[in-house]
Amino acid sequence: MRLPGTRYQEHGWEQVRKLLGRCSLQAFRQIDMALMLDAPHHAELLDQYTDAVAAALRLSGQGARAEAAGNSYGDGVCELALSLVFELRAQPTYWGGLMSAIAGEHARIGAFWRQASADAMLRKKVNDMYAGLRDKIDADSYTVTTGRACSPNKMYTYRMLDTAYRDIAQLFAGWRQHAAQVGAILGRELAGIPIEARQMKSIAGCKAEWIIRWSASQEQYSGAAGPLHTKSKRFSSLKNSPEKIAAMLIEIGDYEELSANLDSGDDWQSDAGEAALWLEDYWRVIGESEAREAEEEEEAPLPDVVDQILQAPEPDDEEEEFELADEAPDDDEEGEPSESAAVAPLLESPASTDQLRDEQAIASALSLPPRYLELARSAQDSGSWTLRMLKDDTLAIRLAVYHKLLGASDDSYPDAWLDPATGELPTLQQLAALDQVSMPTLRKRRNAAIDKLYAAQSRDGVKKEYA
Amino acid sequence: MNSTPIDDKLHQRLLLARAVPGDRLMLGDDTLQAALAGTRALTPNERAALQQSPLTLRRFRHLALQRHAASQSAPAPTAANDALWPGSGGMLRAASSSAVLDELITDDRYWTLHFLPNDDSWQVVLTLAPNAPFAARLLREQAMLRVVDGGGAIILQGRLDADGECERAWPFDTAPASHFHLYGASFAVEPVAP
Numbered sequence: 001m002r003l004p005g006t007r008y009q010e011h012g013w014e015q016v017r018k019l020l021g022r023c024s025l026q027a028f029r030q031i032d033m034a035l036m037l038d039a040p041h042h043a044e045l046l047d048q049y050t051d052a053v054a055a056a057l058r059l060s061g062q063g064a065r066a067e068a069a070g071n072s073y074g075d076g077v078c079e080l081a082l083s084l085v086f087e088l089r090a091q092p093t094y095w096g097g098l099m100s101a102i103a104g105e106h107a108r109i110g111a112f113w114r115q116a117s118a119d120a121m122l123r124k125k126v127n128d129m130y131a132g133l134r135d136k137i138d139a140d141s142y143t144v145t146t147g148r149a150c151s152p153n154k155m156y157t158y159r160m161l162d163t164a165y166r167d168i169a170q171l172f173a174g175w176r177q178h179a180a181q182v183g184a185i186l187g188r189e190l191a192g193i194p195i196e197a198r199q200m201k202s203i204a205g206c207k208a209e210w211i212i213r214w215s216a217s218q219e220q221y222s223g224a225a226g227p228l229h230t231k232s233k234r235f236s237s238l239k240n241s242p243e244k245i246a247a248m249l250i251e252i253g254d255y256e257e258l259s260a261n262l263d264s265g266d267d268w269q270s271d272a273g274e275a276a277l278w279l280e281d282y283w284r285v286i287g288e289s290e291a292r293e294a295e296e297e298e299e300a301p302l303p304d305v306v307d308q309i310l311q312a313p314e315p316d317d318e319e320e321e322f323e324l325a326d327e328a329p330d331d332d333e334e335g336e337p338s339e340s341a342a343v344a345p346l347l348e349s350p351a352s353t354d355q356l357r358d359e360q361a362i363a364s365a366l367s368l369p370p371r372y373l374e375l376a377r378s379a380q381d382s383g384s385w386t387l388r389m390l391k392d393d394t395l396a397i398r399l400a401v402y403h404k405l406l407g408a409s410d411d412s413y414p415d416a417w418l419d420p421a422t423g424e425l426p427t428l429q430q431l432a433a434l435d436q437v438s439m440p441t442l443r444k445r446r447n448a449a450i451d452k453l454y455a456a457q458s459r460d461g462v463k464k465e466y467a
Numbered sequence: 468m469n470s471t472p473i474d475d476k477l478h479q480r481l482l483l484a485r486a487v488p489g490d491r492l493m494l495g496d497d498t499l500q501a502a503l504a505g506t507r508a509l510t511p512n513e514r515a516a517l518q519q520s521p522l523t524l525r526r527f528r529h530l531a532l533q534r535h536a537a538s539q540s541a542p543a544p545t546a547a548n549d550a551l552w553p554g555s556g557g558m559l560r561a562a563s564s565s566a567v568l569d570e571l572i573t574d575d576r577y578w579t580l581h582f583l584p585n586d587d588s589w590q591v592v593l594t595l596a597p598n599a600p601f602a603a604r605l606l607r608e609q610a611m612l613r614v615v616d617g618g619g620a621i622i623l624q625g626r627l628d629a630d631g632e633c634e635r636a637w638p639f640d641t642a643p644a645s646h647f648h649l650y651g652a653s654f655a656v657e658p659v660a661p
Contacts (some may be wrong), residue, residue: 289509
């Protein structure tokens with residue numbers, strides 16, 4: 001199924017899900033699972049997990065399965081899995097959901113992750129997390145692309161209808177063997193080939209009442225209740241709203257037709273040119289709004305302009321909310337870089353010969369080019385905002401920040417930053433070793449650096465640099 | 468002080484990939500489009516709502532990029548999806564704030580609205596540019612179209628004649644210029660679902 005903005009709703013999802021399951025099991029082996037029972041550790045575990053799972057995904061990225069297309073826009077399976085891991089960082093409630101599922105299991109049967117059957121149970125729970133997350137991400141992208149609100153539940157409903165349509169199409173195709181159920185769907189006795197079966201060329205041609213009758217007939221003909229007729233209330237209200245079903249079917253069908261010859265959905269992992277383009281608009285719009293506010297304060301107030309803030313949409317019939325993960329903010333009081341001191345010494349002072357020698361020994365021990373640090377340092381753009389904000393951090397920390405926010409490879413990285421062996425940034429282990437710190441310390445400093453960037457961006461200073 | 472391509476990507480990431488539980492669309496397209504076009508600045512509350520909502524920022528980004536694409540591709544339409552036309556939007560330009568409004572053009576430059584004084588009221592004429600990539604299809608299919616203002620009210624509805632025009636009486640009491648100023652300074656031409 002394709003809808004505006006969605007990337008995770010097509011058949012290739014099965015492969016994405018399997019790959020994420022496999023790589024998650026590898027990641028869990030590097031994590032102290034017992035800490036999952038302890039909410040204050042969740043944020044730190046999410047960090048460790050996403051780092052480990054992203055590394056495992058990149059390793060698996062060469063396989064034929066990983067390179068296969070995961071959707072009809074040409075996103076590969078591994079690419080989709082990686083971007084979902086990125087999304088997880090911004091949606092910690094889903095991680096919180098997994099943590100409570102694991103804690104629930106632990107309350108029931110103890111430290112199950114040490115048992116032989118652990119893999120299947122963990123994989124199932126990871127599946128559940130990503131199944132919810134993909135619908136959340138796709139629902140948001142749908143909203144971004146269309147301007148219309150959409151919830152994860154609604155995305156799930158679209159998919160249920162799409163699956164129902166496919167099942168009906170199969171029954172129609174084999175109408176001789178399934179005459180009784182096809183009759184039940186159409187609501188009449190069959191006399192020869194049903195004309196409807198020929199006329200239904202796409203999901204847009206599927207009638208809402210067929211879906212409802214199909215669901216009602218499932219229990220009798222397939223042994224399991226249809227989705228609109230299960231005991232769960234999830235879709236039960238839908239069976240009384242054929243017009244809602246019809247509108248959704250038509251929407252799926254129309255977009256499928258419309259997008260059949262387009263090569264890309266909403267490409268939100270865009271190139272730097274696009275980022276520059278819209279950010280310019282962003283700073284301008286913010287600036288104009290601030291200017292107007294200032295104007296009103298100084299001069300006689302202009303006639304009141306009423307805020308045009310949208311009301312929250314009606315909640316879905318049963319919107320299930322994850323327990324909010326307890327996101328303890330890192331109140332390390334890192335101290336924001338003071339603005340006045342900013343511009344002066346941008347690059348770290350040139351390293352002494354002794355330092356260079358030490359650096360070369362470390363780099364060589366990590367199978368990096370001996371002069372890696374020296375060359376990577378000089379490849380930094382001294383005018384860079386990021387460099388200025390993070391001038392008190394080491395090069396390795398800055399690279400770890402890029403690693404986390406933009407990924408191990410990005411076309412904007414200078415060659416000198418990359419490990420020639422992989423063509424990507426050094427791994428987090430390598431970066432930690434370059435600074436001669438432990439992984440937890442590297443993560444802690446990296447996260448503090450990212451917090452500094454967030455703080456700096458929300459201050460006015462950033463805007464002025466763009467002007 | 469410049470901003471490097473990596474900085475831009477990082478800014479984008481910082482703005483858009485934040486955890487905001489319960490985030491939702493905070494501003495409508497009309498509000499965002501008017502801010503982008505510079506016809507109506509965001510109020511302080513709206514500005515805060517935009518800055519605190521990654522989802523709304525992503526919609527803003529989408530609309531901003533769409534505007535750039537429309538302004539670039541307008542003279543040279545792409546052939547690949549020539550039959551597609553989801554609708555065209557336009558804004559009242561700052562320069563057109565003088566009392567008399569005689570025409571408005573959509574951002575993609577494929578549609579013009581002409582306003583003709585007619586005694587105490589006005590006639591409004593919708594004209595399709597013959598070079599619009601979807602022109603042939605719309606004329607062939609005799610598609611039902613409508614023009615709506617920023618508040619969603621219908622200004623005109625009907626089918627194009629053979630010249631690609633559709634003329635109706637201006638349906639409001641207020642003059643076109645003041646009317647658009649009252650309703651978001653924007654308008655859109657849309658296909659009407661059969």
